[in-house]
Amino acid sequence: xxxxxxATVSLGGCEGCHVALLDAHERLLDLLAAADLVxxxxxxxEEIPENVDVVMVEGAITTEEDLRRLLxxxxxxxxLVAVGSCAVxxxxxxxxxxxxxxEVTATAFGDAAGSKSERLPRLRRRVQPxxxxxxxxxxxxxxxxxxQLIVDALTAAVTGTPYELDRRNLCDECxxxxxxxxxxxxEFVSDSVVALMELDEIDEKRCLLEQGLICMGPMxxxxxxxxxxxMNVPCRGCMGPSxxxxxxxxKTIDALAAVLPAGAIMYMDDLIGxxxxxxxxxxxxxxxxQHEGGEDx
Amino acid sequence: MxxxxxxxxxxxxxxxALDVGDALDGVASRAAVTRVFDDFFDVGVADSIVxxxxxxxxDAVVLAGHSEEHYRKSLSxxxxxxxxxxxxxxxxxxxxxxxxxxxxxxHPDDRAGATAKARAIIGVAADRAGxxxxxxxxxxxxxxxxxxxxxxxEAFVAAQRLLRLGYSVVLADREDGCARAGRxxxxxxxxxxxxxxxxxxxxxxxxxxxxxxxxxxxxxxxxSPEGTVTYEVGGILLARPDHTEWVEELRRHFRVDVDxxxxxxxxxxTMHPAETVDEGIMVMPLRRSDAKESEKVAAxxxxxxxxxxxxxxxxxxxxxxxxxxxxxxxxxxxxCVRTCAxxxxxxxxxxxxxxxxxxxxxxxxxxxxxxxGARDILSSPHDHLMRAVRDLAQVETTSDKVxxxxxxxxxxxxxxxxxxxxxERGEGYPSSFLPVRIPCGGRLDTxxxxxxxxxxxxxxxxxxxxxxxxxxxxxxLDMDRRVNLLRTVLRSRNIDxxxxxxxxxxxxxxDHFVDTLNEVYATIGGLTNGKGGAL
Numbered sequence: 001x002x003x004x005x006x007a008t009v010s011l012g013g014c015e016g017c018h019v020a021l022l023d024a025h026e027r028l029l030d031l032l033a034a035a036d037l038v039x040x041x042x043x044x045x046e047e048i049p050e051n052v053d054v055v056m057v058e059g060a061i062t063t064e065e066d067l068r069r070l071l072x073x074x075x076x077x078x079x080l081v082a083v084g085s086c087a088v089x090x091x092x093x094x095x096x097x098x099x100x101x102x103e104v105t106a107t108a109f110g111d112a113a114g115s116k117s118e119r120l121p122r123l124r125r126r127v128q129p130x131x132x133x134x135x136x137x138x139x140x141x142x143x144x145x146x147x148q149l150i151v152d153a154l155t156a157a158v159t160g161t162p163y164e165l166d167r168r169n170l171c172d173e174c175x176x177x178x179x180x181x182x183x184x185x186x187e188f189v190s191d192s193v194v195a196l197m198e199l200d201e202i203d204e205k206r207c208l209l210e211q212g213l214i215c216m217g218p219m220x221x222x223x224x225x226x227x228x229x230x231m232n233v234p235c236r237g238c239m240g241p242s243x244x245x246x247x248x249x250x251k252t253i254d255a256l257a258a259v260l261p262a263g264a265i266m267y268m269d270d271l272i273g274x275x276x277x278x279x280x281x282x283x284x285x286x287x288x289x290q291h292e293g294g295e296d297x
Numbered sequence: 298m299x300x301x302x303x304x305x306x307x308x309x310x311x312x313x314a315l316d317v318g319d320a321l322d323g324v325a326s327r328a329a330v331t332r333v334f335d336d337f338f339d340v341g342v343a344d345s346i347v348x349x350x351x352x353x354x355x356d357a358v359v360l361a362g363h364s365e366e367h368y369r370k371s372l373s374x375x376x377x378x379x380x381x382x383x384x385x386x387x388x389x390x391x392x393x394x395x396x397x398x399x400x401x402x403x404h405p406d407d408r409a410g411a412t413a414k415a416r417a418i419i420g421v422a423a424d425r426a427g428x429x430x431x432x433x434x435x436x437x438x439x440x441x442x443x444x445x446x447x448x449x450x451e452a453f454v455a456a457q458r459l460l461r462l463g464y465s466v467v468l469a470d471r472e473d474g475c476a477r478a479g480r481x482x483x484x485x486x487x488x489x490x491x492x493x494x495x496x497x498x499x500x501x502x503x504x505x506x507x508x509x510x511x512x513x514x515x516x517x518x519x520x521s522p523e524g525t526v527t528y529e530v531g532g533i534l535l536a537r538p539d540h541t542e543w544v545e546e547l548r549r550h551f552r553v554d555v556d557x558x559x560x561x562x563x564x565x566x567t568m569h570p571a572e573t574v575d576e577g578i579m580v581m582p583l584r585r586s587d588a589k590e591s592e593k594v595a596a597x598x599x600x601x602x603x604x605x606x607x608x609x610x611x612x613x614x615x616x617x618x619x620x621x622x623x624x625x626x627x628x629x630x631x632x633c634v635r636t637c638a639x640x641x642x643x644x645x646x647x648x649x650x651x652x653x654x655x656x657x658x659x660x661x662x663x664x665x666x667x668x669x670g671a672r673d674i675l676s677s678p679h680d681h682l683m684r685a686v687r688d689l690a691q692v693e694t695t696s697d698k699v700x701x702x703x704x705x706x707x708x709x710x711x712x713x714x715x716x717x718x719x720x721e722r723g724e725g726y727p728s729s730f731l732p733v734r735i736p737c738g739g740r741l742d743t744x745x746x747x748x749x750x751x752x753x754x755x756x757x758x759x760x761x762x763x764x765x766x767x768x769x770x771x772x773x774l775d776m777d778r779r780v781n782l783l784r785t786v787l788r789s790r791n792i793d794x795x796x797x798x799x800x801x802x803x804x805x806x807x808d809h810f811v812d813t814l815n816e817v818y819a820t821i822g823g824l825t826n827g828k829g830g831a832l
Contacts, residue, residue: 098789098790167625167626167669168625168626168627168628168669168671169626169628169630169668169669170628171628171629171630171631172627172628172629172648173628178631178644181630181631181632181634181635182631182634182643182644183634183635184634184637184640184643185635186638186770186771189635217630218628218630218632218668218669219668219669222628241668241669242626242628242668242669242670243626243669243670245670246668246669246670246744247744247747249786250742250743250744250747250783250786251668251669251743251744252668253743253779253782253783253786254665254666254667254668254742254743254744254779255630255632255666255667255668256632257775257778257779257782258632258635258636258662258666258775259632259635259636262778262779262781262782265782271782271785271786272785272786272789284744284747284748284751285747285750285751285786285790285792285829285832286832287790287832288789288790288791289790289791289792289827289828289829289832290791291791291826291827
């Protein structure tokens with residue numbers, strides 16, 4: 001029996017997930033021993049061949065071309081693996097969904113926006129995850145996902161073994177210790193909300209929320225190994241929600257309003273950008289309404 | 298699932314305003330049996346439903362007619378539910394559909410609208426009954442003892458009655474009330490009887506520093522110069538409901554409603570002057586110090602009787618595990634621990650959230666605070682509430698459609714009371730207002746508001762207890778913070794947050810309910826844009 005075939009495709013994204021895959025270094029050899037790599041963004045040919053056993057897609061659907069290539073990938077693939085927050089959640093580019101596409105185009109391309117050039121991408125009205133258009137067999141969120149997660153997912157796909165990430169929130173694997181959060185008290189765990197650089201001194205061991213930092217850990221699926229919080233950096237939420245139906249934005253409000261002063265949360269720099277940073281396109285309202293008559297006065 | 302749906306015409310008041318057959322039609326295909334009675338509280342109705350339970354193997358029952366509050370308040374009405382439960386239907390699957398107070402009586406001149414609304418309300422109740430997880434009942438033998446807080450004259454009379462009936466009594470006063478009563482001329486014999494009784498424990502200069510439990514089995518910790526002692530009692534009588542320090546100490550551990558003065562109040566001053574939301578806690582139904590002795594005696598009798606009615610059983614059943622944790626989702630983030638006002642949540646050595654069933658009152662704030670949906674409350678389940686929002690959005694209405702999230706402690710009873718306002722004014726409110734009962738303002742997940750706008754509601758109203766009145770202490774304030782933060786989210790999507798309104802209300806303010814609702818309709822009627830719906 002011949003070895004299974006593997007292809008990778010990059011859609012609307014930064015190719016950071018491919019870089020994360022390359023970070024596997026010698027572990028890639030094991031993967032390539034188990035499967036034949038028949039196509040990738042680095043292999044030269046534009047179109048994915050027909051009938052590939054496993055196709056990894058990175059990136060969101062932001063242009064018509066992304067959609068065309070996704071559908072081709074789906075048609076070719078027996079097993080489709082969505083890798084990265086863009087493919088699974090819409091990703092950070094999804095924040096553009098808050099503005100009309102005309103404004104986005106004008107801002108991005110300036111004077112060239114009106115050009116008829118084929119080289120200008122034709123943006124869709126909003127950014128969407130690949131799962132809005134096709135079924136995927138395996139999803140690996142993360143921006144970029146931990147290299148090992150991608151290797152594990154692709155290995156599972158080529159060997160036909162089941163693959164499922166744990167569903168708990170990041171706190172489950174975060175090594176930091178809670179103190180005040182565990183106490184029964186009607187007080188908030190911190191008087192204020194601060195940015196990392198505003199903190200005079202950071203307690204290396206203690207939960208970041210208890211130090212007044214907005215950490216997205218509670219609202220975010222585990223699996224990354226809590227690398228950021230281990231290094232004193234609050235979670236940015238790139239793994240997305242544990243369950244898609246509990247969107248990160250609303251649950252940031254529901255959860256953090258119980259532990260931090262609401263006024264401080266309200267005046268933090270950007271509640272929307274912080275809480276929906278990677279998952280706007282899979283939230284209850286994946287984009288802003290563009291009302292024909294504009295806003296009511 | 299075998300569902301039985303029963304409708305009470307409520308002595309003609311329901312079918313005067315809506316078409317019962319049409320209202321039932323929506324669930325007819327789902328139900329194993331549907332039946333219409335003239336009144337649920339006619340003789341023989343309970344027997345008839347009980348017979349259906351065994352004949353059709355019913356495991357879910359909808360009682361369409363009176364408000365859910367009616368069964369909560371009235372011993373006779375709750376007896377109907379007890380009978381059905383004894384016949385084998387789990388109490389979490391017996392659900393009232395309020396088609397009287399908030400439907401027939403609210404929309405007397407809008408037959409089509411009231412019928413469509415009743416149909417939707419029955420549908421939501423059927424979903425709740427059919428999808429509700431069975432809650433586990435725990436039988437306890439009620440402790441044959443009562444703690445009386447506040448050594449008033451009425452307290453001594455009630456204590457005397459209870460002692461004579463064989464109960465032991467702990468009589469606590471904040472100052473030296475017990476000692477003074479022994480020296481007083483008035484009711485001297487009664488005081489002496491209590492003070493000298495071997496089954497009476499007298500604790501002057503005391504404070505209530507901790508407490509947990511439920512009807513039949515409370516643990517109360519009193520601190521006094523004699524030391525800190527834990528008492529195990531079956532019931533609690535707050536003899537000084539006007540003593541705000543006792544009230545405040547009780548409210549730290551148990552649900553007690555208060556009025557505008559911060560005094561503890563009963564469920565219903567006319568029919569149930571002593572009973573409170575906590576089944577085993579009674580308040581003395583008299584607050585005037587200038588009352589005649591005969592009035593004091595009557596009040597003491599009423600309070601003692603109310604307690605004895607609850608405690609004089611071999612067993613009482615307590616339904617536990619209302620708050621549940623899904624350990625495949627819980628990461629131990631502890632937001633639930635911090636949000637619980639009663640100290641009922643804690644993170645165990647296993648790293649998961651756990652619930653102390655003796656302290657949990659079922660307010661559901663932990664469910665909302667849980668960012669991954671690992672928590673749920675069986676009496677008000679998340680998935681059901683989401684479906685209710687979506688289902689109610691399907692009701693066809695002729696005017697703007699508004700969903701109301703009604704706190705069971707204030708907004709929901711106020712909406713019931715509004716039936717009286719509607720009758721007095723001869724004018725209702727739009728039948729396109731669709732109510733959802735939640736156990737506390739703090740149970741409002743912001744996801745429900747988002748879902749309501751997405752499903753097509755033109756407006757969302759949240760009714761919450763007035764400041765200081767929330768019987769879950771701060772559920773109203775928690776809701777405020779969440780909903781006001783959510784306004785930022787709505788605005789970011791170009792949804793006009795004027796469509797979202799928080800209303801402060803008390804349970805008897807039917808007028809205020811109708812007035813504020815009309816204001817909401819006026820506001821929304823002036824908006825042409827900033828609406829949700831399909832993207």
